[in-house]
Amino acid sequence: MIATPEVVEKLKHAPDVAGVHDLILRRWSPRAFSEKPVSDTELKTLFEAARWAASSSNEQPWRFLVGKKGDAAWRKIFNALVEFNQNWAKSAPVLILSVAKKTFTAKGEANGWNLHDTGAATASLALQATAIGLHAHSMAGFDKEQARASFAIPTDYDLAAVTAVGYFGDPESLPDYMRKMEVAPRQRKPLEEIVFTDWEKPAEF
């Protein structure tokens, strides 16, 4: 079977679960990105969605460094990626580095939820991307210290993740080993393994 973008989008759609919004079922993390650029208007909506996420004490610890292919920020983020990620993220028109402030600004106390909240903001960003026909793919595989140094990020910020954003491209453009991942159905643990009423006692619905 030829893996056309349309076939892969269908294959990656999570199985229909009654009552779950289609936007959630449609979100997935591709590695093949199209050359079609992401407009500034589209990009702005992603960060608007991110900034309306909930956060502990409404601290909003997230900060985003955004690079568009061809500019210095994109190159700095790209250079920090591990080789595996560079091999596919080279086609992403947008790369975003998310960082999370470690302390509450008002009192200077440690914020133990900074990465939690920055992840929540990134999830909102990914859903907004899905809603407007884009895709987002986050990455842990990057050199945090290299990224910190290249943007002079202060030590009061944790480095969270890099997220590639763009339109889905041609899965056939990927190297063999990656194309296999691109066309594999998405897997999830069943609810019994993750929702409990006591430790490891599955909740009943």
Ligand SMILES: Cc1cc2nc3c(=O)[nH]c(=O)nc-3n(C[C@H](O)[C@H](O)[C@H](O)COP(=O)(O)O)c2cc1C
């Ligand atoms: C924090 C985080 C780090 C990730 N790191 C990488 C990575 O370094 N390289 C990669 O190819 N995918 C990475 N992924 C993508 C995951 O592998 C992917 O989200 C997971 O397999 C579920 O697939 P789905 O997003 O298509 O549902 C990461 C995802 C998250 C949320």
